[in-house]
Amino acid sequence: MNSVERIFEPVPETTDRLCNADTWESGGRLWPSSVKQTLTCCRVVDETHDVKSFEFRTSDGLPVRFEPGQFMTVSANVQGQSVERCYTISSAPTRPYLLSITVKRVPGGTMSNWLHENMRPGSQLAAYGPSGTFTPTAAPAVKSLYLSAGSGVTPLMSMTRAGIDLGLDRDVAFVHSARTPADIVFLEELERLAKLSPRLRLFFVCEGVGEEPDWAGATGRLSLELLSKWLPDYAEREVFTCGPAPYMSAVRELLREGGHDPARYHQESFDISAGVVPEPAEARSEAAQETFTVKLSRSTKSFTMNASETVLVAARKNGVSIPSSCSQGMCGTCKTKVLEGSVDMKHNGGIREREVQKGFRLLCCSRPTSDLVLEL
Amino acid sequence: MSEAQFKTHGELIRSRQPGHGMTGELFGRQDVFETDVDVFFHKHWILVGVTADVPEPGDVSTVDIGKASIIIVRDDDENIRTYRNVCRHRGARLKEAGKSTVGMLVCPYHQWTYDLDGSLRHATHMGKDFDPTCRSLIPVHTRIVGTHIFVCLGENPPKDIAKLEETMAPRFAPYDLKNTKIAFEQEIIENGNWKLVMENNRECYHCQATHPELTASFLPEDFGFCPENLGEESLRALEDYKVRNAACQASWEQDGFVSANVEWLDEDAVTQFRTQQLVIAGNGESQTISTKVASTRLFGNLQRRDLGDTHLWTHNSWTHVMSDHAVISYIIPLAPDKTLVRSKWLVHADAVEGVDYNISDLTEVWVATNNQDKHLVEITHEGTQDPAYSPGMFSPFTETYVDQFSRWYAARLSAHGI
Numbered sequence: 001m002n003s004v005e006r007i008f009e010p011v012p013e014t015t016d017r018l019c020n021a022d023t024w025e026s027g028g029r030l031w032p033s034s035v036k037q038t039l040t041c042c043r044v045v046d047e048t049h050d051v052k053s054f055e056f057r058t059s060d061g062l063p064v065r066f067e068p069g070q071f072m073t074v075s076a077n078v079q080g081q082s083v084e085r086c087y088t089i090s091s092a093p094t095r096p097y098l099l100s101i102t103v104k105r106v107p108g109g110t111m112s113n114w115l116h117e118n119m120r121p122g123s124q125l126a127a128y129g130p131s132g133t134f135t136p137t138a139a140p141a142v143k144s145l146y147l148s149a150g151s152g153v154t155p156l157m158s159m160t161r162a163g164i165d166l167g168l169d170r171d172v173a174f175v176h177s178a179r180t181p182a183d184i185v186f187l188e189e190l191e192r193l194a195k196l197s198p199r200l201r202l203f204f205v206c207e208g209v210g211e212e213p214d215w216a217g218a219t220g221r222l223s224l225e226l227l228s229k230w231l232p233d234y235a236e237r238e239v240f241t242c243g244p245a246p247y248m249s250a251v252r253e254l255l256r257e258g259g260h261d262p263a264r265y266h267q268e269s270f271d272i273s274a275g276v277v278p279e280p281a282e283a284r285s286e287a288a289q290e291t292f293t294v295k296l297s298r299s300t301k302s303f304t305m306n307a308s309e310t311v312l313v314a315a316r317k318n319g320v321s322i323p324s325s326c327s328q329g330m331c332g333t334c335k336t337k338v339l340e341g342s343v344d345m346k347h348n349g350g351i352r353e354r355e356v357q358k359g360f361r362l363l364c365c366s367r368p369t370s371d372l373v374l375e376l
Numbered sequence: 377m378s379e380a381q382f383k384t385h386g387e388l389i390r391s392r393q394p395g396h397g398m399t400g401e402l403f404g405r406q407d408v409f410e411t412d413v414d415v416f417f418h419k420h421w422i423l424v425g426v427t428a429d430v431p432e433p434g435d436v437s438t439v440d441i442g443k444a445s446i447i448i449v450r451d452d453d454e455n456i457r458t459y460r461n462v463c464r465h466r467g468a469r470l471k472e473a474g475k476s477t478v479g480m481l482v483c484p485y486h487q488w489t490y491d492l493d494g495s496l497r498h499a500t501h502m503g504k505d506f507d508p509t510c511r512s513l514i515p516v517h518t519r520i521v522g523t524h525i526f527v528c529l530g531e532n533p534p535k536d537i538a539k540l541e542e543t544m545a546p547r548f549a550p551y552d553l554k555n556t557k558i559a560f561e562q563e564i565i566e567n568g569n570w571k572l573v574m575e576n577n578r579e580c581y582h583c584q585a586t587h588p589e590l591t592a593s594f595l596p597e598d599f600g601f602c603p604e605n606l607g608e609e610s611l612r613a614l615e616d617y618k619v620r621n622a623a624c625q626a627s628w629e630q631d632g633f634v635s636a637n638v639e640w641l642d643e644d645a646v647t648q649f650r651t652q653q654l655v656i657a658g659n660g661e662s663q664t665i666s667t668k669v670a671s672t673r674l675f676g677n678l679q680r681r682d683l684g685d686t687h688l689w690t691h692n693s694w695t696h697v698m699s700d701h702a703v704i705s706y707i708i709p710l711a712p713d714k715t716l717v718r719s720k721w722l723v724h725a726d727a728v729e730g731v732d733y734n735i736s737d738l739t740e741v742w743v744a745t746n747n748q749d750k751h752l753v754e755i756t757h758e759g760t761q762d763p764a765y766s767p768g769m770f771s772p773f774t775e776t777y778v779d780q781f782s783r784w785y786a787a788r789l790s791a792h793g794i
Contacts, residue, residue, distance in 0.1 A: 030531070030532070032531055033531075073510055081505055083505070083507070084507065084510045085507060085509070085510065086509060086510050110505065133515055133517075262453045262454065262455070263454075263455070265453075325482075325486075325487030325489070325498075325500060326487065326489055326498045326500065328498065330479075330480055330489050330497055330498050331480060331482045331487050331489040331498055332478070332479045332480060332482055332489075333482065333487050347479075349479055349480055349491070349497075350479040350480055350489075351479045352433070352434045352477060352478075352479055354432070354434075354477065355477070355479075
C-alpha cells in the first residue's frame with residue numbers, strides 16, 4: 001500500500017558524493033522490476049513549455065543497470081489515491097548515476113500534473129525497477145530508423161545517447177514529429193550529438209510552425225513521400241517507434257504500405273490509449289424499425305426485436321441471459337453460433353475470421369438483418 | 377536418511393567422481409528437482425515449441441514449466457509473442473495448457489481482456505482513475521531461431537543465446553522452417569529424472585542394441601567409439617564412413633550449406649548446444665527405415681534430398697532436420713521421477729498427407745526410438761534409486777558427452793550459488 005507515501009521536505013545532500021570513494025567503487029546494480037525503492041530528485045529541467053525532465057538518484061547514490069529504452073513504473077499517492085504510471089527512462093544507462101524521466105504535462109493527467117507541480121530537487125518518488133523490451137537488443141540493426149512523436153522521443157533518446165556514449169557512430173536516422181518547432185524535445189542536444197556522430201541524421205516534421213514562422217523544416221504529418229525523400233533506404237532499416245497510439249498505428253500502416261518488413265518493426269508497447277470508442281448507437285433508418293424474430297435452438301424460447309439494438313441487449317430485455325462482459329466486441333465472452341439468419345456485426349477484434357466463417361458472432365455488437373436462430 | 381548424512385545439492389554434485397555417473401539422490405530427491413527446475417528451466421533458455429504450434433493469428437499454445445506457465449500467441453502481424461500466463465488482476469490462469477484460438481486473451485474470471493500485444497484493452501468496474509497501461513501481460517524473453525521458440529523466464533536471460541542464434545540461423549535458413557506444419561505430435565511421460573533423459577540422448581552407446589529403427593539411418597561414429605575392440609568389419613565400416621563423410625561435407629559446402637560441427641557444451645557455456653550436418657546411412661536422405669525421404673515435398677525450395685541430418689542439441693531438446701522433414705523433441709520435468717517429452721514432426725506447409733507423405737513412414741523411426749528410450753530411462757531411474765547403486769564409469773569413448781553434460785550441470789549450479 002502507498003499510504004505511507006507523502007512528499008518529503010526537500011533534503012539537502014549531506015555528503016559530497018563526488019569526493020566519496022564509495023561512489024566509484026561499484027558498477028551499476030541490478031534493480032529488479034518487482035522491487036520498489038525511493039528515488040530522490042536532483043534536478044528539474046524545463047525542456048519545452050509543457051515538458052520537464054526529472055533527474056533522480058537512488059537513495060545511496062549508487063548507479064543502476066538498465067537497457068536503453070526501458071521504462072520504470074513510478075508510484076505516488078495523489079489526493080489519497082495510489083497512482084502508478086510507466087515512464088521511459090530518458091537518460092542513458094551509460095550515465096547510470098542519474099535516472100531521468102521526461103514528462104509532458106497532459107491536461108487532466110493525474111500523474112503528469114502531480115509530477116510537474118510537486119517534484120523539485122530533494123523531493124522523493126517511489127519507483128519500481130526498469131522493465132520493458134523496447135530496447136536495441138530486440139534486434140541487431142546495421143541501420144536504424146527511429147520514429148517518434150511528442151514525448152515518445154524518450155526511449156529513442158536514451159538509445160541515441162547510449163550509442164554515442166559507447167563511442168559508436170551508428171547509422172541512425174532519427175525522425176521526430178512534433179506539434180510545433182517549439183515543442184521539439186531535446187532539439188539542442190540532438191543537434192550536438194549529431195555533430196559527434198556524423199552517421200546520426202535528424203529529421204523533424206511539425207504539424208504547424210507555431211511561433212516560428214521561419215521554420216525551414218518539414219510541416220504537416222509524416223508521410224511515405226517524406227520518408228522516401230529523406231531516406232530512400234528506409235525499407236532496409238530496423239524501425240523503432242514510440243509515440244501516442246494513433247501515431248504508432250499510422251506509422252505502422254504507412255510502413256506496411258511502403259513494403260517495410262513488419263518483422264523489423266518494433267514499437268513501445270505500454271504507451272497505449274486506454275480503450276476503444278464504442279460504436280455510437282446510431283439511429284438507424286427503416287431497417288431499425290423492421291421487426292425480427294429470434295429463436296433459441298436449445299429451448300423453446302423466442303423473442304422479437306428490431307435493429308435499433310444489439311442481439312445481446314434484446315436478449316437480456318427478454319429474460320435470456322447470455323454471458324458477456326465488455327459489450328464492445330473485444331472480449332469475446334458473448335460468442336454464439338448463429339444457426340440461421342444474418343446479422344450486421346461491428347466487432348473490435350474479439351472474434352477471428354475463422355470463427356466468423358464457422359457461423360459464430362459476437363452478440364454484443366451484432367444487429368439482426370433477418371430472423372435468427374441462435375445456438376443457445 | 378539421518379540428518380548427519382544429508383548432503384546438499386551442491387555437495388552431491390561436487391562429490392561426483394570425474395568420469396562417473398551422478399549419485400541416485402541427484403535423480404530422486406525432491407529438493408534437487410525443485411532447484412533443477414528453477415535453475416535449468418526458469419533461468420536458462422529452454423525450447424518450448426515451434427512456430428507451427430501457432431500457425432495463424434490468434435492461435436495460442438500454452439506451456440506449463442514447473443509452477444510457471446507461458447502463453448505463446450501469434451499476433452495479427454504474424455509475430456510470435458509470449459507472456460506469463462497470469463492475469464494482472466488477481467492472478468488467474470488465462471489459459472489451460474494446450475492449444476486454442478482467441479480473438480483476444482480474456483481472463484475467465486473477470487473477463488479482463490488483453491490485446492495480443494499484451495496491453496490491457498478492457499476491464500469493467502475499475503473506475504476512471506484506473507490506469508490499464510501498467511497492467512499489461514508480462515512478456516517473456518523470447519528468441520525464434522528457425523522455427524524453434526526459445527524462452528527464458530529469468531530476469532537476466534543468458535546472453536550467449538546469441539551464439540546459438542548466429543550458428544543456427546544460417547543452417548536452418550535453406551529449410552525455411554517457418555513455412556512448415558506439424559504433421560504429427562507425440563507426448564510421452566517418462567518415469568525418470570530429466571537428467572537421465574538428457575544423458576540418454578547424449579550417447580549412442582546404447583543405440584546398436586536397442587534402436588534397430590534409428591540405426592538404419594543414424595551413424596554414431598560422430599559421437600565417439602573405442603578403436604581398440606573394433607572387428608575387421610567395423611574398421612572397414614569406419615573407413616567407409618570417413619570417406620563418405622568427407623565427400624558429403626564437401627558437396628554440401630559447395631551448395632552453400634554450413635555443415636561443420638559446432639560445440640558449445642562445456643563448463644564455459646551457459647546456453648549449451650551442439651550442431652552438425654550429419655551424414656545419413658544407406659540412401660543418405662532421411663531418418664526413415666528406408667533412409668529415403670518420407671515426404672516428397674521437400675522443405676523450402678530445396679533441390680536435393682541427400683542433405684543428411686542437421687542436428688541440434690540443447691539442454692532440454694534434440695532436433696533433426698532433414699531435407700523433407702524435421703523431428704523436434706523437448707522435455708519439461710514434471711517431478712523427480714517424471715519427465716514430459718514432446719516431439720513434433722514437421723513437413724512443408726503445403727505437403728499433403730496421403731499424397732506427399734504418410735504418417736507411418738514419417739514417424740516410424742522416432743516413435744519407436746522414443747518408446748525404446750522411455751524404457752531405458754525408466755529402468756535406469758529405478759536402478760539408481762536402489763540402495764545397491766553406485767555410479768559407474770562412463771565410456772571414455774562413447775559417453776564423453778554424458779560426462780560433459782554432468783560437468784556443465786555442476787558448473788551451472790555453481791554459477792547460481794548452489
